[in-house]
Amino acid sequence: MQSFWNELVKNKYLYLLTLPALLYFIVFSYLPMFGIVIAFQDFSPIKGIAGSEFVGWRNFDFFFTSSDWLTVTFNTIYLNALFIVLGLIAQIAFAVMISEMFNKTFKKAIQSLTLLPYFISWPVVSMFSIAFFSTDEGLINYVLKSFGAEAINFYQDPSVWPALLVMLKIWKGTGYGIVIYLATIASIDQEIYESARMDGANRYQAIRHITLPMLTNTTILLFILAVGRIFFGDFGMIYALIGDNTLLYPTTDVIDTYVYRALRSYGDMSMSSAIGLYQSVVGFILVVITNGLVRKWNKDASLF
Amino acid sequence: MKKGMAGDRILIGSFYVMNALFAVVCLLPFVLVLTSSLSDETTLLQEGYRLFPKQWSFDAYKVLFDNDSLYRSYGITLFVTIVGTVLSILITSAISYAVSVRTLKYRNKILFFVYLTMLFNGGLVPWYILISNYLHLGNSIWVMIIPALVNPWFMFLLRNFFMTIPESLAESAKIDGANDIYILIRIILPLSLPALATISLFYALDYWNEWFRAILFIDDESKYPLQTVIIRTLSSLSFTQQMYMTATVSVPAYTIRMATVIITIGPIVFLYPFIQKYFVKGLMVGAVKG
Numbered sequence: 001m002q003s004f005w006n007e008l009v010k011n012k013y014l015y016l017l018t019l020p021a022l023l024y025f026i027v028f029s030y031l032p033m034f035g036i037v038i039a040f041q042d043f044s045p046i047k048g049i050a051g052s053e054f055v056g057w058r059n060f061d062f063f064f065t066s067s068d069w070l071t072v073t074f075n076t077i078y079l080n081a082l083f084i085v086l087g088l089i090a091q092i093a094f095a096v097m098i099s100e101m102f103n104k105t106f107k108k109a110i111q112s113l114t115l116l117p118y119f120i121s122w123p124v125v126s127m128f129s130i131a132f133f134s135t136d137e138g139l140i141n142y143v144l145k146s147f148g149a150e151a152i153n154f155y156q157d158p159s160v161w162p163a164l165l166v167m168l169k170i171w172k173g174t175g176y177g178i179v180i181y182l183a184t185i186a187s188i189d190q191e192i193y194e195s196a197r198m199d200g201a202n203r204y205q206a207i208r209h210i211t212l213p214m215l216t217n218t219t220i221l222l223f224i225l226a227v228g229r230i231f232f233g234d235f236g237m238i239y240a241l242i243g244d245n246t247l248l249y250p251t252t253d254v255i256d257t258y259v260y261r262a263l264r265s266y267g268d269m270s271m272s273s274a275i276g277l278y279q280s281v282v283g284f285i286l287v288v289i290t291n292g293l294v295r296k297w298n299k300d301a302s303l304f
Numbered sequence: 305m306k307k308g309m310a311g312d313r314i315l316i317g318s319f320y321v322m323n324a325l326f327a328v329v330c331l332l333p334f335v336l337v338l339t340s341s342l343s344d345e346t347t348l349l350q351e352g353y354r355l356f357p358k359q360w361s362f363d364a365y366k367v368l369f370d371n372d373s374l375y376r377s378y379g380i381t382l383f384v385t386i387v388g389t390v391l392s393i394l395i396t397s398a399i400s401y402a403v404s405v406r407t408l409k410y411r412n413k414i415l416f417f418v419y420l421t422m423l424f425n426g427g428l429v430p431w432y433i434l435i436s437n438y439l440h441l442g443n444s445i446w447v448m449i450i451p452a453l454v455n456p457w458f459m460f461l462l463r464n465f466f467m468t469i470p471e472s473l474a475e476s477a478k479i480d481g482a483n484d485i486y487i488l489i490r491i492i493l494p495l496s497l498p499a500l501a502t503i504s505l506f507y508a509l510d511y512w513n514e515w516f517r518a519i520l521f522i523d524d525e526s527k528y529p530l531q532t533v534i535i536r537t538l539s540s541l542s543f544t545q546q547m548y549m550t551a552t553v554s555v556p557a558y559t560i561r562m563a564t565v566i567i568t569i570g571p572i573v574f575l576y577p578f579i580q581k582y583f584v585k586g587l588m589v590g591a592v593k594g
Contacts, residue, residue, distance in 0.1 A: 007409045013484035014402040018414055021399035021454045027439075028431070028451055029421035035430020045437055094326065097319040106320065113327040115580060116334070119572050121513035123534040127565045128333040130538070131340055137352035137558075139336060171330065179587050203312040236516060243539050259428055264520070269429050276427030284424050 039274040059274035068258065069275075076233045076254040079162060083169045083234075084226040088219060090170045091177025096211055098178060099185045100203060111182075115175030122240035125168060129241060133164070158251040161242075165252070169237070184218045185211060220297060228290035231283040233257065255279050334573070341365070341563040345556035364559035368567065371548050373526075373533075378567070380445055381512060381529040388449040388511040389504050392458075396503065397496075400459050401488045404466035405474070418456050436521060447521040448514055448529060455510070458503050461586065465499040466492060502586035505579060512572070530568045537561050 008015055034049075039059055041052040063069050094114065101107050117125070132139050133154035141151040154160060188211065196206050233254025242252045255275065262272035336353055341364055343357035351358060368374045399418075403411040425431070431451075441447040469492060477487050493500065515531035522528065525547075528536070537544045537560075544557040572579065 011405075011408055011484070014405055014408050015410075017398040017402040017485065017488065020395045021459070022414070022417070024395065024454045025418060025421050025456075028434075029425060032426030032430035032434055033424070035426050035433060038430060038433070045433070048437075049433075094323065097323055100316055100319055101323075102316075103320075106323075110323045110327050112576075112580060113330045115583075116573075116576065117330055119509060119513075119576075119579060119583075120569055121515065121531055121534075123515055123531050123538065124565050124569055125333075126538055127534060127561060128337055131336050131353040131562070132333070134353070137348065139353050139355075142352050142354070174326075175330070176587075179584055183588060202309075203315050240515075240535065240538070243535075256428075263429055263432060269433065273427060273429035276429055280424065280427050287423055 036273070036277055036280075038270055039277045041270055043270045043273070045269070055270075059270045060278070062271055063275050063278070071250065072253050072255050072258045075252065076256075077230055079165060079233070079252075079254065080226075080230045082162060082166050084223065084230070086166050087170055087173055087177070088223060088226075090174050091181055092212075092215060092219065094174055095178045095181030095185060096207055096215075099182060099211070100207070111175070111178060113175075114178060117172045118176045120172070122236045125172060125237075126240040126243075129164075129168070155245060156247050158248045161248055161251050165237070165241070168241070169234075180222075181215060181218065184215055188214050221294060224290045224294050224297070228287040229283070231255070231279055231286055235260065334569075337562050337565050341559055341566050343559055345559050348558050361559070363556050364563035367548050367555060367560060368563055373547055374564070374567070376526060377528055377530045377533050380448075380527060381531070381568075384445060384448040384514070384529060385508050385511040388452070389507045391449065392453055392455070392507045393500060393504050396454055396459050396462060396507075397493065397500065398488070399454070400462035401466050401492055402484075404463045405484075406471065418459060422456050432520065442521045443524050443527065445522070445527055445529075447517050448511070451517060452510065452514070455507070458506055462496075462499060462503050465496060469495055498582075498585065502582045505582045506586060509572075509579070530564070534561075534564060534568060537564065 037049060038052070040054060040056060041049070042055045042058075043049070043052045098107055098110055101110075130138070133141075135141060135151060135153050135155065138154070140154075145151055152160065154164070192210055193206055196210060201209070233256040235254075235256035238252055238254055238257050239260065242248050242257070256279075259272045259275050259279070262268050262275065336355055339355050339357060340348060340353045342360050342362065343354070344359035344361035345363060347357050347359040347361075399414075402408060403414050405411070435447060435451055436442040439450075441450065473491055473495075474484075474487050477491055482490070513531060515529065515535055518527075518529055518532040519535060522532070525536075533547075537547075537557075541557045541561075544560055545555045548555045548557075548560060
């Protein structure tokens with residue numbers, strides 16, 4: 001204890017510098033953890049956390065006996081799995097292609113243009129989507145009709161949305177992945193390519209047997225990290241694009257949007273808190289498991 | 305050998321074509337929304353969203369710039385972005401510097417304390433109740449700033465950068481009798497301007513694009529930031545009409561929505577060369593240290 005105080009006094013200015021941030025984390029990250037108790041209460045904002053009645057697992061029963069929990073759990077995992085796998089493939093493919101180009105100006109232009117969507121918010125992307133996917137005024141249906149095809153009712157047809165969401169995710173996220181992968185490719189020793197060329201290897205063989213194997217480490221790391229987050233839906237994306245369009249819920253409603261609605265529309269704090277806890281616990285287990293996997297793979301890359 | 309060369313050329317050529325196509329796809333939505341915002345309302349309703357509308361018009365922008373609500377939302381977004389970024393940078397660089405000093409005994413404990421918040425949280429509802437019922441930040445524009453003051457990820461990035469500055473600089477200043485706060489402000493921060501620019505950029509983009517806290521906590525339409533105006537006009541055209549209602553002219557709601565988007569993303573597109581440069585730099589620092 002003595003040494004604890006000595007240390008605080010000795011480095012008082014440094015500890016003072018950490019105070020505002022630590023206070024922030026205590027209030028906004030640690031305090032809400034105690035609020036988890038709401039999941040086991042019949043919470044009323046007037047009575048507060050201390051005064052609300054304890055009801056055990058009732059809030060969970062309510063969620064797990066409805067069919068909703070299966071739908072939203074499935075959608076969350078299914079959509080995230082699509083985003084992870086197809087997103088990584090797109091990032092690797094475009095990064096490898098760019099690394100093979102000779103024209104520096106062209107390379108730069110491609111990188112600038114593909115990274116631009118990354119900085120745009122999902123509400124803005126959603127407005128872009130309206131210009132493309134509206135049934136009567138949208139550009140896509142105009143093109144479809146001019147080729148004699150039938151117009152698609154995008155905003156009334158849930159079956160097209162998994163594909164649309166994947167496309168939008170790739171559109172927005174590929175530029176970011178390209179930056180990461182190009183850095184990895186740049187760190188590959190050029191002599192390996194040189195000697196492969198001497199042995200008569202063509203570009204395709206060089207990509208297949210040098211570049212792609214060299215990207216395995218980065219890819220596995222990114223993959224595992226993403227799998228650790230597979231239980232958390234991309235609220236910003238789904239809510240901005242789908243909003244309150246109930247017609248599209250069957251394929252697009254994820255745990256995060258469900259919790260948000262339970263809170264905002266039904267005002268049921270206890271039930272939404274219970275669902276949130278279910279998500280946090282399963283999500284936390286996944287993070288710990290995947291971190292263990294990363295650790296096995298590459299000790300330096302693991303988070304803890 | 306010759307055959308291989310021809311094959312290479314076809315392969316690389318196809319790479320150029322595919323990348324050019326993807327780049328066009330990335331840019332196209334920006335162009336389409338821009339031309340739609342400059343389209344005449346009736347033309348848009350009859351023909352739809354086109355890259356070359358038959359009838360051009362500035363009506364949407366005229367209505368937007370004649371109306372107070374756009375300036376108000378813009379002001380709120382600017383305020384949130386500037387004040388938020390300054391506060392975030394101050395608090396983040398303070399703690400990042402402290403935990404970068406190797407002689408600080410409890411720095412690993414502090415790092416773990418921060419790190420844990422990236423792994424586990426209490427979920428949306430307790431956080432919501434805390435902010436609205438206990439901190440009473442509902443309907444205040446500070447709710448756009450305070451609950452997002454420190455991003456732990458950015459803290460780790462900045463700490464990694466501070467650790468690359470030679471310790472001897474701080475040590476010699478200490479011998480001359482300077483305290484740690486003085487050292488941070490006078491020696492460390494001036495040496496870290498590129499890193500500070502990068503982290504400021506990360507924060508500024510987050511604040512500029514923030515809308516989730518606004519739809520959760522702000523019901524008062526006069527306090528909407530730009531992004532929230534977009535979210536509201538997405539779900540209802542009548543909201544747009546009512547927002548820009550005047551006695552004399554009918555409101556071109558469809559083109560106004562597109563014009564609002566253009567005005568919102570304007571600064572990002574305008575500052576893009578700068579944003580891109582620092583963003584890529586920042587990613588590299590993060591990528592090296594993991």
